[in-house]
Amino acid sequence: MLHFERCEFDTRRxxxxxxxxxxxxDAMLIFSQESMYWxxxxxxxxxxxxxxxxxxxxxxxxxxxxxxxxRQARHTSILEAIVIWRxxxxxxxVIELRNxxxxxxxxxxxxxxxxxxxxxxxxxxxxxxxxxxxxxTLRDASDLVPMLRAVKSDAEISHVREAALLADEAFEEAxxxxxxxxxxxxxxxxxxGHVLKRGGDYPxxxxxxxxxxxxxxxxxxxxRRRLDASDQVTLEWAGVKAQYHAAxxxxxxxxxxxxxxQELYAAAxxxxxxxEEVMRPEHTFGDVFDAHSAVMEEHELVRHRLSACGYSxxxxxxxxxxxxxxxxxxxPAVIQPNMTLFAHMIIMDSDTGxxxxxxxxxxxxxxxxxxxxxxxxxxxxxx
Numbered sequence: 001m002l003h004f005e006r007c008e009f010d011t012r013r014x015x016x017x018x019x020x021x022x023x024x025x026d027a028m029l030i031f032s033q034e035s036m037y038w039x040x041x042x043x044x045x046x047x048x049x050x051x052x053x054x055x056x057x058x059x060x061x062x063x064x065x066x067x068x069x070x071r072q073a074r075h076t077s078i079l080e081a082i083v084i085w086r087x088x089x090x091x092x093x094v095i096e097l098r099n100x101x102x103x104x105x106x107x108x109x110x111x112x113x114x115x116x117x118x119x120x121x122x123x124x125x126x127x128x129x130x131x132x133x134x135x136x137t138l139r140d141a142s143d144l145v146p147m148l149r150a151v152k153s154d155a156e157i158s159h160v161r162e163a164a165l166l167a168d169e170a171f172e173e174a175x176x177x178x179x180x181x182x183x184x185x186x187x188x189x190x191x192x193g194h195v196l197k198r199g200g201d202y203p204x205x206x207x208x209x210x211x212x213x214x215x216x217x218x219x220x221x222x223x224r225r226r227l228d229a230s231d232q233v234t235l236e237w238a239g240v241k242a243q244y245h246a247a248x249x250x251x252x253x254x255x256x257x258x259x260x261x262q263e264l265y266a267a268a269x270x271x272x273x274x275x276e277e278v279m280r281p282e283h284t285f286g287d288v289f290d291a292h293s294a295v296m297e298e299h300e301l302v303r304h305r306l307s308a309c310g311y312s313x314x315x316x317x318x319x320x321x322x323x324x325x326x327x328x329x330x331x332p333a334v335i336q337p338n339m340t341l342f343a344h345m346i347i348m349d350s351d352t353g354x355x356x357x358x359x360x361x362x363x364x365x366x367x368x369x370x371x372x373x374x375x376x377x378x379x380x381x382x383x
Contacts (some may be wrong), residue, residue, distance in 0.1 A: 112141025
Protein backbone atom coordinates (compact mmCIF):
# COMPACT_ATOMS: atom_id res chain seq x y z
CA MET A 1 0.00 0.00 0.00
CA LEU A 2 3.05 2.30 0.08
CA HIS A 3 3.20 4.99 -2.60
CA PHE A 4 6.98 5.38 -2.21
CA GLU A 5 10.04 3.19 -1.77
CA ARG A 6 11.38 2.71 1.74
CA CYS A 7 14.52 4.66 0.85
CA GLU A 8 12.33 7.70 0.06
CA PHE A 9 10.92 7.65 3.59
CA ASP A 10 14.42 7.19 5.01
CA THR A 11 15.63 10.28 3.15
CA ARG A 12 12.70 12.34 4.41
CA ARG A 13 13.29 11.26 8.00
CA UNK A 14 16.97 12.18 7.76
CA UNK A 15 16.01 15.66 6.55
CA UNK A 16 13.68 16.10 9.51
CA UNK A 17 16.29 14.81 11.96
CA UNK A 18 18.88 17.22 10.58
CA UNK A 19 16.53 20.17 11.09
CA UNK A 20 15.64 18.92 14.57
CA UNK A 21 19.34 18.87 15.41
CA UNK A 22 19.70 22.39 14.04
CA UNK A 23 16.92 23.52 16.40
CA UNK A 24 18.30 21.44 19.29
CA UNK A 25 15.16 19.33 19.60
CA ASP A 26 15.22 15.89 21.21
CA ALA A 27 11.91 14.87 19.69
CA MET A 28 8.95 16.03 17.61
CA LEU A 29 5.25 15.63 18.33
CA ILE A 30 3.65 15.43 14.89
CA PHE A 31 -0.09 16.08 14.71
CA SER A 32 -0.44 17.09 11.07
CA GLN A 33 -1.79 14.26 8.93
CA GLU A 34 0.24 15.58 5.99
CA SER A 35 3.44 15.27 8.02
CA MET A 36 2.58 11.74 9.12
CA TYR A 37 1.83 10.72 5.55
CA TRP A 38 5.01 12.32 4.23
CA UNK A 39 7.21 10.70 6.86
CA UNK A 40 5.67 7.24 7.03
CA UNK A 41 2.98 6.74 4.37
CA UNK A 42 0.27 6.62 7.05
CA UNK A 43 -2.89 7.46 5.12
CA UNK A 44 -6.15 8.14 7.00
CA UNK A 45 -8.88 10.66 7.72
CA UNK A 46 -8.77 9.57 11.37
CA UNK A 47 -6.91 12.76 12.31
CA UNK A 48 -10.32 14.18 13.20
CA UNK A 49 -9.69 12.29 16.46
CA UNK A 50 -6.64 12.64 18.70
CA UNK A 51 -3.50 10.99 17.41
CA UNK A 52 0.20 11.81 17.47
CA UNK A 53 3.37 10.57 15.83
CA UNK A 54 6.41 10.95 18.10
CA UNK A 55 9.82 11.13 16.41
CA UNK A 56 13.00 11.00 18.50
CA UNK A 57 16.32 12.51 17.52
CA UNK A 58 17.71 8.98 17.09
CA UNK A 59 15.07 8.21 14.44
CA UNK A 60 12.74 6.14 16.61
CA UNK A 61 9.05 6.63 15.78
CA UNK A 62 5.91 5.67 17.66
CA UNK A 63 2.31 6.39 16.70
CA UNK A 64 -0.47 6.91 19.23
CA UNK A 65 -3.89 6.46 17.64
CA UNK A 66 -7.33 4.85 18.07
CA UNK A 67 -8.12 1.19 17.43
CA UNK A 68 -10.02 2.12 14.25
CA UNK A 69 -6.73 3.23 12.70
CA UNK A 70 -4.52 0.38 13.88
CA ARG A 71 -4.89 -1.63 10.69
CA GLN A 72 -4.90 1.54 8.62
CA ALA A 73 -1.43 2.37 9.94
CA ARG A 74 -0.19 -1.19 9.44
CA HIS A 75 -1.47 -1.40 5.88
CA THR A 76 -0.43 2.04 4.61
CA SER A 77 2.77 2.95 6.46
CA ILE A 78 6.26 1.86 7.47
CA LEU A 79 5.35 2.25 11.16
CA GLU A 80 6.02 -0.69 13.45
CA ALA A 81 5.43 0.78 16.93
CA ILE A 82 1.75 1.65 17.25
CA VAL A 83 0.16 2.45 20.61
CA ILE A 84 -3.63 2.44 20.96
CA TRP A 85 -5.71 4.67 23.19
CA ARG A 86 -9.19 3.28 23.73
CA UNK A 87 -12.53 5.08 23.54
CA UNK A 88 -14.29 5.08 26.89
CA UNK A 89 -16.14 7.49 29.14
CA UNK A 90 -13.08 8.82 30.92
CA UNK A 91 -10.59 8.44 28.08
CA UNK A 92 -7.67 10.88 28.21
CA UNK A 93 -5.45 10.28 25.17
CA VAL A 94 -3.03 13.04 26.19
CA ILE A 95 -2.19 11.08 29.37
CA GLU A 96 -1.66 8.06 27.10
CA LEU A 97 0.67 10.21 25.01
CA ARG A 98 2.61 11.30 28.07
CA ASN A 99 3.01 7.66 29.13
CA UNK A 100 4.23 6.74 25.66
CA UNK A 101 6.76 9.58 25.67
CA UNK A 102 7.93 8.49 29.13
CA UNK A 103 8.49 4.97 27.80
CA UNK A 104 10.54 6.53 24.99
CA UNK A 105 12.79 8.22 27.57
CA UNK A 106 11.73 11.78 26.77
CA UNK A 107 11.12 13.11 30.30
CA UNK A 108 12.81 16.49 30.75
CA UNK A 109 13.79 16.86 27.08
CA UNK A 110 13.18 19.60 24.47
CA UNK A 111 10.26 18.61 22.25
CA UNK A 112 9.04 20.37 19.14
CA UNK A 113 5.28 20.45 18.62
CA UNK A 114 3.16 20.89 15.50
CA UNK A 115 0.60 23.27 16.95
CA UNK A 116 -0.56 24.80 13.68
CA UNK A 117 -2.58 21.99 12.13
CA UNK A 118 -6.16 20.83 11.73
CA UNK A 119 -5.00 17.57 13.32
CA UNK A 120 -4.87 19.24 16.74
CA UNK A 121 -8.03 20.92 18.00
CA UNK A 122 -7.94 23.83 20.42
CA UNK A 123 -9.20 21.61 23.25
CA UNK A 124 -6.62 18.91 22.55
CA UNK A 125 -3.86 21.49 22.15
CA UNK A 126 -4.66 23.00 25.52
CA UNK A 127 -4.57 19.54 27.09
CA UNK A 128 -1.19 18.81 25.48
CA UNK A 129 0.20 22.07 26.87
CA UNK A 130 -1.21 21.44 30.35
CA UNK A 131 -0.27 17.78 30.68
CA UNK A 132 3.09 17.85 28.93
CA UNK A 133 4.28 21.33 29.95
CA UNK A 134 5.77 19.96 33.16
CA UNK A 135 6.95 16.74 31.48
CA UNK A 136 9.20 18.39 28.90
CA THR A 137 10.12 21.74 27.39
CA LEU A 138 7.73 22.30 24.50
CA ARG A 139 8.79 24.38 21.50
CA ASP A 140 6.67 25.47 18.53
CA ALA A 141 7.95 23.59 15.49
CA SER A 142 4.83 23.89 13.35
CA ASP A 143 6.83 24.98 10.31
CA LEU A 144 9.55 22.31 10.46
CA VAL A 145 8.02 19.54 8.35
CA PRO A 146 5.90 21.78 6.06
CA MET A 147 9.06 23.70 5.17
CA LEU A 148 10.69 20.45 4.07
CA ARG A 149 7.59 19.13 2.31
CA ALA A 150 7.41 22.22 0.12
CA VAL A 151 10.38 21.00 -1.96
CA LYS A 152 9.36 17.84 -3.80
CA SER A 153 11.42 14.77 -4.62
CA ASP A 154 11.42 13.17 -8.07
CA ALA A 155 9.01 10.52 -6.81
CA GLU A 156 6.60 13.18 -5.52
CA ILE A 157 6.82 15.17 -8.75
CA SER A 158 5.84 12.02 -10.64
CA HIS A 159 2.59 11.85 -8.64
CA VAL A 160 1.96 15.56 -9.20
CA ARG A 161 2.38 15.12 -12.94
CA GLU A 162 -0.18 12.32 -12.90
CA ALA A 163 -2.51 14.55 -10.90
CA ALA A 164 -2.08 17.35 -13.45
CA LEU A 165 -3.00 15.01 -16.29
CA LEU A 166 -6.16 13.98 -14.44
CA ALA A 167 -7.07 17.65 -13.94
CA ASP A 168 -6.68 18.39 -17.65
CA GLU A 169 -8.72 15.36 -18.66
CA ALA A 170 -11.45 16.20 -16.14
CA PHE A 171 -11.94 19.65 -17.68
CA GLU A 172 -12.02 18.18 -21.16
CA GLU A 173 -14.78 15.83 -19.98
CA ALA A 174 -16.77 18.64 -18.37
CA UNK A 175 -16.43 21.41 -20.98
CA UNK A 176 -18.82 19.86 -23.57
CA UNK A 177 -21.51 19.79 -20.86
CA UNK A 178 -21.37 23.55 -20.29
CA UNK A 179 -24.01 25.52 -22.15
CA UNK A 180 -27.46 27.02 -21.89
CA UNK A 181 -29.69 24.83 -19.73
CA UNK A 182 -26.81 22.73 -18.37
CA UNK A 183 -27.06 21.57 -14.78
CA UNK A 184 -24.16 22.46 -12.48
CA UNK A 185 -24.56 19.00 -10.96
CA UNK A 186 -23.63 17.34 -14.26
CA UNK A 187 -20.58 19.57 -14.66
CA UNK A 188 -19.40 18.83 -11.13
CA UNK A 189 -20.02 15.10 -11.54
CA UNK A 190 -17.97 15.05 -14.73
CA UNK A 191 -15.01 16.80 -13.08
CA UNK A 192 -14.95 14.73 -9.92
CA GLY A 193 -16.09 11.50 -11.54
CA HIS A 194 -13.30 11.50 -14.09
CA VAL A 195 -10.59 11.90 -11.46
CA LEU A 196 -11.99 8.99 -9.46
CA LYS A 197 -12.61 6.84 -12.54
CA ARG A 198 -8.99 7.28 -13.61
CA GLY A 199 -7.67 6.07 -10.26
CA GLY A 200 -7.28 9.45 -8.59
CA ASP A 201 -8.32 10.39 -5.07
CA TYR A 202 -10.89 12.62 -3.40
CA PRO A 203 -9.62 16.20 -3.16
CA UNK A 204 -8.75 17.75 0.21
CA UNK A 205 -11.53 20.29 -0.31
CA UNK A 206 -14.63 20.29 -2.55
CA UNK A 207 -14.38 21.45 -6.13
CA UNK A 208 -15.85 24.90 -6.80
CA UNK A 209 -18.70 25.23 -9.26
CA UNK A 210 -20.71 28.44 -9.34
CA UNK A 211 -22.63 30.22 -12.05
CA UNK A 212 -24.52 33.48 -12.40
CA UNK A 213 -23.90 35.66 -9.36
CA UNK A 214 -22.39 32.63 -7.58
CA UNK A 215 -19.56 32.63 -10.13
CA UNK A 216 -18.10 35.35 -7.89
CA UNK A 217 -17.70 32.92 -5.00
CA UNK A 218 -14.33 31.36 -4.19
CA UNK A 219 -15.76 28.50 -2.14
CA UNK A 220 -17.98 25.51 -2.67
CA UNK A 221 -21.55 25.90 -1.48
CA UNK A 222 -24.47 23.52 -1.40
CA UNK A 223 -27.14 23.87 -4.09
CA ARG A 224 -27.21 23.66 -7.90
CA ARG A 225 -28.74 25.70 -10.71
CA ARG A 226 -29.14 25.44 -14.47
CA LEU A 227 -27.22 27.79 -16.73
CA ASP A 228 -28.87 30.61 -18.61
CA ALA A 229 -28.32 31.37 -22.29
CA SER A 230 -25.94 34.14 -21.19
CA ASP A 231 -24.01 33.07 -18.11
CA GLN A 232 -20.65 32.70 -16.41
CA VAL A 233 -19.33 29.61 -14.64
CA THR A 234 -16.36 29.61 -12.27
CA LEU A 235 -14.65 26.27 -11.76
CA GLU A 236 -11.78 25.35 -9.46
CA TRP A 237 -10.81 21.71 -9.40
CA ALA A 238 -7.77 19.49 -8.97
CA GLY A 239 -6.40 16.21 -10.13
CA VAL A 240 -5.33 14.15 -7.13
CA LYS A 241 -2.98 11.17 -7.15
CA ALA A 242 -1.59 9.52 -4.00
CA GLN A 243 -3.03 12.57 -2.15
CA TYR A 244 -0.90 14.96 -4.28
CA HIS A 245 -2.88 17.80 -5.86
CA ALA A 246 -2.57 19.74 -9.09
CA ALA A 247 -5.20 22.49 -9.20
CA UNK A 248 -6.68 24.52 -12.05
CA UNK A 249 -9.13 27.42 -12.22
CA UNK A 250 -11.20 28.86 -15.06
CA UNK A 251 -14.24 31.05 -15.66
CA UNK A 252 -16.20 29.82 -18.68
CA UNK A 253 -18.54 32.21 -20.48
CA UNK A 254 -21.85 30.94 -21.87
CA UNK A 255 -23.02 33.01 -24.84
CA UNK A 256 -21.28 36.26 -25.71
CA UNK A 257 -18.77 37.61 -23.17
CA UNK A 258 -19.48 41.13 -22.01
CA UNK A 259 -17.01 43.94 -22.45
CA UNK A 260 -16.27 43.67 -18.72
CA UNK A 261 -15.51 39.95 -19.12
CA GLN A 262 -13.01 40.82 -21.81
CA GLU A 263 -11.40 43.52 -19.67
CA LEU A 264 -11.06 41.26 -16.65
CA TYR A 265 -9.74 38.38 -18.73
CA ALA A 266 -7.05 40.61 -20.24
CA ALA A 267 -5.97 41.67 -16.75
CA ALA A 268 -5.95 38.08 -15.46
CA UNK A 269 -3.86 36.86 -18.39
CA UNK A 270 -1.40 39.73 -17.98
CA UNK A 271 -1.14 39.15 -14.22
CA UNK A 272 -0.50 35.43 -14.69
CA UNK A 273 2.30 36.20 -17.14
CA UNK A 274 3.80 38.67 -14.66
CA UNK A 275 3.66 36.06 -11.90
CA GLU A 276 5.43 33.53 -14.11
CA GLU A 277 8.28 35.99 -14.66
CA VAL A 278 9.11 36.12 -10.93
CA MET A 279 8.22 32.54 -9.94
CA ARG A 280 11.92 31.74 -9.85
CA PRO A 281 14.49 30.82 -7.17
CA GLU A 282 15.90 34.34 -6.87
CA HIS A 283 12.52 35.67 -5.70
CA THR A 284 10.24 35.31 -2.68
CA PHE A 285 6.59 34.38 -2.40
CA GLY A 286 5.95 38.01 -1.55
CA ASP A 287 7.60 39.07 -4.82
CA VAL A 288 5.17 36.88 -6.75
CA PHE A 289 2.20 38.52 -5.06
CA ASP A 290 3.64 41.97 -5.76
CA ALA A 291 3.84 41.13 -9.48
CA HIS A 292 0.17 40.13 -9.44
CA SER A 293 -0.81 43.18 -7.43
CA ALA A 294 0.99 45.61 -9.73
CA VAL A 295 -0.98 44.43 -12.75
CA MET A 296 -4.25 44.61 -10.85
CA GLU A 297 -3.45 48.14 -9.74
CA GLU A 298 -2.58 49.17 -13.28
CA HIS A 299 -6.01 47.94 -14.40
CA GLU A 300 -7.70 49.66 -11.43
CA LEU A 301 -8.82 46.32 -10.00
CA VAL A 302 -7.45 46.56 -6.46
CA ARG A 303 -10.99 46.48 -5.01
CA HIS A 304 -11.85 43.38 -7.01
CA ARG A 305 -8.79 41.16 -6.48
CA LEU A 306 -7.91 38.98 -3.49
CA SER A 307 -5.17 39.40 -0.86
CA ALA A 308 -3.40 36.24 -2.04
CA CYS A 309 -2.79 34.84 -5.52
CA GLY A 310 -1.80 31.24 -4.88
CA TYR A 311 0.06 28.79 -2.71
CA SER A 312 2.09 25.62 -2.53
CA UNK A 313 0.43 22.30 -3.35
CA UNK A 314 1.28 18.76 -2.34
CA UNK A 315 -0.16 15.85 -0.40
CA UNK A 316 -2.96 17.39 1.64
CA UNK A 317 -5.97 16.31 3.65
CA UNK A 318 -9.33 17.90 4.44
CA UNK A 319 -10.42 20.59 4.94
CA UNK A 320 -8.17 22.27 2.35
CA UNK A 321 -5.66 21.47 -0.37
CA UNK A 322 -4.00 24.86 0.24
CA UNK A 323 -0.47 24.38 1.56
CA UNK A 324 2.29 26.70 2.70
CA UNK A 325 4.00 28.94 1.69
CA UNK A 326 1.38 31.26 0.17
CA UNK A 327 1.67 34.12 -2.31
CA UNK A 328 0.73 37.15 -0.21
CA UNK A 329 2.23 40.54 0.53
CA UNK A 330 5.49 40.48 2.48
CA UNK A 331 5.96 36.70 2.55
CA PRO A 332 9.75 36.24 2.83
CA ALA A 333 9.74 32.51 1.97
CA VAL A 334 12.15 31.93 -0.90
CA ILE A 335 11.12 30.05 -4.02
CA GLN A 336 13.25 26.96 -4.57
CA PRO A 337 13.48 24.50 -7.45
CA ASN A 338 11.10 21.51 -7.34
CA MET A 339 8.22 23.25 -5.63
CA THR A 340 4.72 22.67 -7.01
CA LEU A 341 2.87 26.00 -6.85
CA PHE A 342 -0.66 26.99 -7.80
CA ALA A 343 -1.07 30.55 -9.10
CA HIS A 344 -4.62 31.84 -9.44
CA MET A 345 -5.76 35.18 -10.82
CA ILE A 346 -9.18 35.80 -9.26
CA ILE A 347 -11.12 38.96 -10.10
CA MET A 348 -14.62 39.38 -8.69
CA ASP A 349 -16.35 42.61 -9.69
CA SER A 350 -19.42 42.80 -7.45
CA ASP A 351 -20.34 46.20 -8.88
CA THR A 352 -21.17 44.69 -12.27
CA GLY A 353 -21.62 41.07 -11.15
CA UNK A 354 -18.73 39.95 -13.35
CA UNK A 355 -16.37 37.08 -12.51
CA UNK A 356 -13.05 36.14 -14.06
CA UNK A 357 -10.49 33.56 -12.95
CA UNK A 358 -7.42 31.96 -14.47
CA UNK A 359 -5.07 29.59 -12.67
CA UNK A 360 -2.79 26.60 -13.05
CA UNK A 361 -0.13 24.60 -11.22
CA UNK A 362 3.59 24.98 -11.91
CA UNK A 363 6.78 23.09 -11.15
CA UNK A 364 9.57 25.50 -10.26
CA UNK A 365 12.98 24.95 -11.84
CA UNK A 366 16.38 26.65 -11.78
CA UNK A 367 14.92 29.17 -14.25
CA UNK A 368 11.35 29.73 -15.49
CA UNK A 369 8.50 27.67 -14.00
CA UNK A 370 7.07 24.74 -15.92
CA UNK A 371 3.26 24.73 -16.33
CA UNK A 372 1.99 21.25 -15.49
CA UNK A 373 -1.26 21.71 -17.43
CA UNK A 374 -1.55 21.47 -21.21
CA UNK A 375 -4.89 23.35 -21.26
CA UNK A 376 -4.84 26.63 -23.23
CA UNK A 377 -5.11 29.91 -21.34
CA UNK A 378 -7.57 31.40 -23.83
CA UNK A 379 -10.88 32.74 -22.52
CA UNK A 380 -13.28 29.80 -22.66
CA UNK A 381 -16.51 30.77 -24.43
CA UNK A 382 -19.27 28.25 -25.25
CA UNK A 383 -22.50 28.71 -27.12
